[in-house]
Amino acid sequence: xxxxxxxxxxxxxxxxxxxxxxxxxxxxxxxxxxxxxxxxxxxxxxxxxxxxxxxxxxxxxxxxxxxxxxxxxxxxxxxxxxxxxxxxxxxxxxxxxxxxxxxxxxxxxxxxxxxx
Amino acid sequence: xxxxxxxxxxxxxxxxxxxxxxxxxxxxxxxxxxxxxxxxxxxxxxxxxxxxxxxxxxxxxxxxxxxxxxxxxxxxxxxxxxxxxxxxxxxxxxxxxxxxxxxxxxxxxxxxxxxxxxxxxxxxxxxxxxxxxxxxxxxxxxxxxxxxxxxxxxxxxxxxxxxxxxxxxxxxxxxxxxxxxxxxxxxxxxxxxxxxxxxxxxxxxxxxxxxxxxxxxxxxxxxxxxxxxxxxxxxxxxxxxxxxxxxxxxxxxxxxxxxxxxxxxxxxxxxxxxxxxxxxxxxxxxxxxxxxxxxxxxxxxxxxxxxxxxxxxxxxxxxxxxxxxxxxxxxxxxxxxxxxxxxxxxxxxxxxxxxxxxxxxxxxxxxxxxxxxxxxxxxxxxxxxxxxxxxxxxxxxxxxxxxxxxxxxxxxxxxxxxxxxxxxxxxxxxxxxxxxxxxxxxxxxxxxxxxxxxxxxxxxxxxxxxxxxxxxxxxxxxxxxxxxxxxxxxxxxxxxxxxxxxxxxxxxxxx
Numbered sequence: 164x165x166x167x168x169x170x171x172x173x174x175x176x177x178x179x180x181x182x183x184x185x186x187x188x189x190x191x192x193x194x195x196x197x198x199x200x201x202x203x204x205x206x207x208x209x210x211x212x213x214x215x216x217x218x219x220x221x222x223x224x225x226x227x228x229x230x231x232x233x234x235x236x237x238x239x240x241x242x243x244x245x246x247x248x249x250x251x252x253x254x255x256x257x258x259x260x261x262x263x264x265x266x267x268x269x270x271x272x273x274x275x276x277x278x279x
Numbered sequence: 280x281x282x283x284x285x286x287x288x289x290x291x292x293x294x295x296x297x298x299x300x301x302x303x304x305x306x307x308x309x310x311x312x313x314x315x316x317x318x319x320x321x322x323x324x325x326x327x328x329x330x331x332x333x334x335x336x337x338x339x340x341x342x343x344x345x346x347x348x349x350x351x352x353x354x355x356x357x358x359x360x361x362x363x364x365x366x367x368x369x370x371x372x373x374x375x376x377x378x379x380x381x382x383x384x385x386x387x388x389x390x391x392x393x394x395x396x397x398x399x400x401x402x403x404x405x406x407x408x409x410x411x412x413x414x415x416x417x418x419x420x421x422x423x424x425x426x427x428x429x430x431x432x433x434x435x436x437x438x439x440x441x442x443x444x445x446x447x448x449x450x451x452x453x454x455x456x457x458x459x460x461x462x463x464x465x466x467x468x469x470x471x472x473x474x475x476x477x478x479x480x481x482x483x484x485x486x487x488x489x490x491x492x493x494x495x496x497x498x499x500x501x502x503x504x505x506x507x508x509x510x511x512x513x514x515x516x517x518x519x520x521x522x523x524x525x526x527x528x529x530x531x532x533x534x535x536x537x538x539x540x541x542x543x544x545x546x547x548x549x550x551x552x553x554x555x556x557x558x559x560x561x562x563x564x565x566x567x568x569x570x571x572x573x574x575x576x577x578x579x580x581x582x583x584x585x586x587x588x589x590x591x592x593x594x595x596x597x598x599x600x601x602x603x604x605x606x607x608x609x610x611x612x613x614x615x616x617x618x619x620x621x622x623x624x625x626x627x628x629x630x631x632x633x634x635x636x637x638x639x640x641x642x643x644x645x646x647x648x649x650x651x652x653x654x655x656x657x658x659x660x661x662x663x664x665x666x667x668x669x670x671x672x673x674x675x676x677x678x679x680x681x682x683x684x685x686x687x688x689x690x691x692x693x694x695x696x697x698x699x700x701x702x703x704x705x706x707x708x709x710x711x712x713x714x715x716x717x718x719x720x721x722x723x724x725x726x727x728x729x730x731x732x733x734x735x736x737x738x739x740x741x742x743x744x745x746x747x748x749x750x751x752x753x754x755x756x757x758x759x760x761x762x763x764x765x766x767x768x769x770x771x772x773x774x775x776x777x778x779x780x781x782x783x784x785x786x787x788x789x790x
Contacts, residue, residue, distance in 0.1 A: 203469065213476045213480070232480075239472060245439060256449070260454060
């Protein structure tokens with residue numbers, strides 16, 4: 164089966180699935196928080212593409228596209244942007260305070276400081 | 280493509296505007312705070328709380344008066360294009376519980392997050408109030424939402440309000456805890472969003488009522504629900520995904536911990552309940568229920584043992600939260616309906632709802648009492664707190680009473696809840712779940728008595744408070760603990776109010 168015979172919606176769906184997979188891998192496998200935040204954005208982009216595929220598939224009723232998933236994607240982008248902003252702000256603060264940019268810090272030293 | 284139901288499933292009821300008020304009032308409060316000078320933020324918050332409490336009471340009263348669920352259809356647009364808000368008995372219970380805990384927390388925090396007359400400017404000390412109201416609005420939006428995408432937005436708003444609450448004091452540990460919380464929450468919401476997309480792609484609607492009337496389930500429905508439930512589990516901190524909760528809830532200031540532990544994690548639990556009971560097809564619901572029950576039981580056992588081993592009071596309470604959340608998940612197999620009984624007519628359903636509410640009151644009381652203790656002595660190491668009951672008798676009493684509810688000792692809300700769950704486990708032939716409930720109660724007794732023992736101890740050197748604590752702070756914690764006790768006088772039977780608005784959904788289920 165050639166790529167052209169897949170149809171737009173299927174192609175969008177497959178791309179979305181691939182992006183979501185890549186994003187999920189980055190989020191789970193990397194310790195660096197900045198990478199994880201980028202991973203969340205890639206995962207989000209993949210999910211938005213899946214919504215796009217849903218919009219195209221729902222267009223069978225004679226419309227050229229189902230507008231509801233598009234409205235959802237726009238809302239989703241706003242939410243994802245806010246989430247990224249919040250995460251980056253927190254990461255910046257963590258870096259300013261401790262000089263590290265991952266959560267896997269030597270927890271033992273933290274504990275010793277907090278304990279006595 | 281499944282054809283959409285042509286008839287409108289949602290009929291707006293006269294009291295529906297109350298639901299809009301419940302969601303928008305706190306937002307109006309936040310907006311007002313941004314306009315007025317920072318030193319007035321506290322007054323704005325307290326006024327909003329009074330109004331919100333009245334709204335919550337009005338919703339409950341209207342529900343009792345009409346005997347059916349309240350519905351509001353936004354802009355008159357029917358789903359699948361529009362969005363409906365709906366409050367049945369369970370939602371109204373959640374809204375009332377939220378209003379009470381938030382108001383109590385507000386009264387507790389009144390003196391803590393205020394600008395003195397000397398302070399000139401700076402919104403930092405009053406940020407707490409804005410975040411508290413934002414959390415409240417998001418919680419109400421989750422409890423009345425009917426549209427799954429709208430619920431996604433509400434969940435994200437909840438996360439964005441709750442994460443900064445964790446790191447209010449700005450210490451490095453709390454910022455790290457907040458980031459860890461945010462990572463789990465974001466992964467959870469993205470999985471939920473992916474499930475939403477799959478559902479919309481398959482059925483063309485995201486309205487819970489419409490989805491519950493689907494006659495057939497397919498692989499898409501199962502995959503979507505699995506993704507959404509796993510995502511929500513990360514936010515609800517059930518056993519393997521609980522790692523973020525103890526540092527986040529223990530590091531936050533006491534008033535924030537109370538809200539986070541008592542209310543914020545209940546929102547995803549509530550949604551899982553609705554997904555499993557309302558949308559999932561029966562055979563999938565049974566399977567999901569069994570998996571959730573196994574996770575819940577592991578949560579109870581593992582985190583109760585972890586709570587026993589903690590040296591710090593607030594960390595102990597935070598682990599206890601994960602353990603108590605586990606009880607809400609063993610409800611699923613126990614409340615599995617059959618031909619004679621719908622899930623919400625079983626005693627396990629009432630038990631689960633009671634556990635949810637009584638845990639909210641008891642845990643808020645515990646965190647506030649722990650906050651008072653930490654404030655008075657400058658630390659919360661359990662071993663060095665010998666004799667704190669003599670210095671802070673009211674806080675010790677609040678902690679003890681809340682502990683009774685967590686253990687399940689009569690007369691307390693926790694006792695009724697656990698008794699109903701235990702009865703259901705025995706009657707339905709789930710001996711392992713019954714044993715888990717009993718073991719969880721014993722372990723809870725272990726960690727509560729560790730603290731009570733310290734409270735009643737007589738150390739060689741008497742403990743003295745490093746700074747005076749206003750009596751009012753202690754009384755708020757005691758009032759919450761007493762509320763958890765008073766729930767113990769609810770009759771031991773399926774509770775009518777929780778079934779309001781449920782029969783309609785039952786009639787819509789295909790035979």
